Amino acid sequence: MSTAYALPKDLSRATVVNTASLIRIVALSLISGAAIASRLFAVINFESIIHEFDPWFNYRATRVLASKGFYEFWNWFDPTAWYPLGRVVGGTIYPGLMATSGVIYNVLHYFNLPVDIRNICVLLAPGFSALTAWATYMFTKELKDESAGLLAAAFIGIVPGYISRSVAGSYDNEAIAIFLLMFTFYLWIKALKAGSAFFGTCAAVFYFYMVAAWGGYAFITNMIPVHAMVLILMGRYSSRLYVAYSSWYAVGTLSSMQVPFVGFQPVRTSEHMAALGVFGLLQIIAFAQLVRSHVSSKQFNNLLFYGVIVLGVGGVGAVVGLTYAGWIAPWTGRFYSLWDTGYAKKYIPIIASVSEHQPTAWPSFFMDLQLLVFLFPAGVVLCFKELRDEHVFVIIYAIVASYFAGVMVRLMLTLTPCVCVASAIALSTLMDTYIDPVQPEADEDETAQSDAGDSVSGSSATGSISGAAPKKAKKLAAAAVAAPPSANPLAELVGAATGGPRMKKGVWGFDTRFTVLLHTFGMLAFFVMHCTYVTSSAYSSPSVVLASTSPDGSPHIIDDFREAYYWLRQNTKEDAVVMSWWDYGYQIAGMADRPTLVDNNTWNNTHIATVGKAMSSSEEVAYPILRAHDVDYVLVIFGGLLGYSGDDINKFLWMIRIAQGVWPEEVQEANYFTPGGEYRVDERASKIMKESLMYKMSYYRFTELYGANPAQDRVRQQTIPKPSPTLDYLDEAFTSENWIVRIYQVKKEDHLGRDIKSANAFEGGKKRKRGRPAVGRRRAMQ
């Protein structure tokens, strides 16, 4: 046996094995460290702060849990959300995330470590990302081996597709959900491999945790049945499958029904019917197998076969019938819109309006996965080559998740683990092949030379006799290598990793190995650089605090949101109702602690549409709506001064659309465009646009800022016409430093019973026209 490079000879087997396992442990802990560290950019660049929108609600709920205890949290009714409706929080959330933080908080405090609950919330996602890396390692180990597992763990630790949802401060359900997803899948594979009810039940327990933590649990609910179904169709039914699936389904479903928000859904909605159907099918098949093993008659076997088919068809028919009869709810809009991609825009504009529900353009894929995106198909090909039961799982996962990730940016998150696993398999196979020092014996070139020189020697002697012989020669050589216990344990270890010394394949020379490996390491280094860059520049912004650079290049923090929310907290009555678009509901509740009309839990479309209507109507129309809802303050986000593009004017079209869905007569999208069909805010804007409350509140006194110069909106690059809009029913109460947040106070009815417009005119010294009494006056006299 020739080797491409020299190996140390005097190593005992135990040394090699021990060193390998030590390296694994060290590598895993380093990977965990890297995973956590790369998520701390947000804390280092800004501060330990909760990010974005939804996390603010989770944080608020966790604070309730930590301070008042679990039962109080469980029965929490929040009267300040969805004013005046209120919200039953305990029954409408996935409590897994808060419960996790609550447990960590209590454990730490039990050991007298007085850690603030905020820091636990901020650092929960990075902590769980280390666990995700470990779960991915375990999962990949089942598919290939430890080295692939380590690669997969390293990939998932730093890949931007996962970091985007798990940086420090991003305290959202996904923070723990991906760990649960991977670990449930690992346990499922393990249960299936061994036919173990123990691992099946473990999978069910973690499935329960997942159900309690994230609405995306439906992905597991459908992935496992689909996997089982495909295995049945491939003719791979086995008692192992039966045991694993039945224990997972029975325990998992019963426990998942304990989550109040889920309740009886597992038996009453279409999303869960696949799991139930496959469960039923497995029972039928298992029964048929059992009967067949006891009965020999061929006719009876035939009868059984058709009996199974009839039962199966009958079961499907029953499910369809129950759906029509209304016992089983059809697919909910959220899931249905994944298949019929035009559905959401047509019927549920709230879902379609969320930016993370948009389809994914290719740069996002590359940004989030970089080189993994093309190693991924190669890894799937390798899965096809092996095609054990667990490889089938990865294949199904790959195809389903890549479809979903293409439909919704947000679901990139579910694709990422699968991409990491498959790419790790591909890359580790590549490295196994080219690190393996063993060189194949029979080289055709040499054989040809030896033929020419007629110098017959050794094993190549048979090779020169016939054309078919070289293969045989290699087999002989392989047998020769395999037979004697190798003197070199390291080579043996590497050989074992590549699936035993099959000498059919192999690489000659040192340069080839070196080229491929250098190249691979180069690409991996590039990947690390890419991940670091993307994480620090794109995914670590808390979006509550914005970063900018001053003209001299020094970093500058824009803190308008907190400035405004704290103004609300300190200067308004505690029960003052604040109206804003739903995006800011959770933040207002979390930071300003004031009641809101609508928030990010978009459960009541009409209520949101009401806010949309108020924002998009003229002051006269909006005022009764505001008063009817006891609104004291209206908050708008305006980016025109600073060039902050995520402001309300850019979201305005969605407000109009959502309002139009409920009041098609009164709010019409087309009225907000110029006759040429453009969405503009300058002097060409339509009259209705200029009179809308949103436009007026955004640009109120905006032109005064510029004096005689034209007032330039820096987001839309348009000039705002002079004079600025005037407000009759609202008073400007607060505008933040960079004008990002503007707060208006709603005026109370006039004390003299005049309508506010004429009262304002009176104050302004304008004479009321004779003969046209104001409307309010006339009403007052009646």
Place this chain on the structure above:
Amino acid sequence: MKSISSLLLLPLVLAAKPPQERLAELAQKNNGVIPLDATTFELITGPKRTWSASIQLTAMDPRRRCGPCKEFDPSWKTVAEAWSTVPAKHRDTHFFGTLDFDNAQAVFQKLNLATAPVVMIYPATEGPRQLASGKTGPSKYEFSQGFDPLPLAQHLNSHTPVPIPFKAPIDWNKYATIAFGFLAFATFLRYAQPVLQSRFTWGIITVISIVVFTSGFMFNRIRNTPWAGPKGASVAAGFQTQYAQETQMVGMIYGTLAASFAMLIFVTPYTKSSSRQRVQVYIWNAVIIIVYSILVSLFKIKNKAYPFKLFL
């Protein structure tokens, strides 16, 4: 000839009877859709109308080259025809009309319309069918759900006294296609079983669909992105957009790169001669480096701030 004479007679006829009856007559004669010109348009949208009207403003003349007009016209006619089947009591209080650009350019100018087709709905201004909100101005029908008759009928339902008895015709074509497809598939299954049971087939299907999905194909499907930009631009500026052409480029790049890795794993180590193997190793490495550099530079076009580049 007949139409000309009837047009000539129109003013006379109009003078004789109350307008609503005349409109009803015209509607009945023309399968529910009143062909309008400037005069009859004034009549149907007159300020003192006890009826409501929905009017399609279109340009059907081939010279106008209005593709959408032609696409929408049949839907309009079917919905109007469905309306003409309701009892006369209700039918004659809502009219369907079609105004062609070439018959009444002045109307288009007056309404400030630069595009066609447009559907305007005029509510009644007097009488029992007056709107509760007191609105008398016309409203526009947005083609937000395409040119299909069903959404049109659903929208108009809120303007007609009784719902339009419109039912989407049963698409026999579609059902026949499905049935035929099913049969063909069943027969295909019978003969193609070995192909379908081969992991090779499934592997190819899977890998191709993965590459297609990860290169942004669904974005094109959902957004109906054009093949290329204006002036043949092949790459859309901006991180969140793309043209269909880009998807194909990127898909090819991913495919090439994945294939190169697969070659290094599956083919190169099994080569029987060391010299050929060496050549292969270098070729595939070079392919990967070059194609990857292209990919990175393409990404740099999309994301201007991206600081890295490879050899290109």
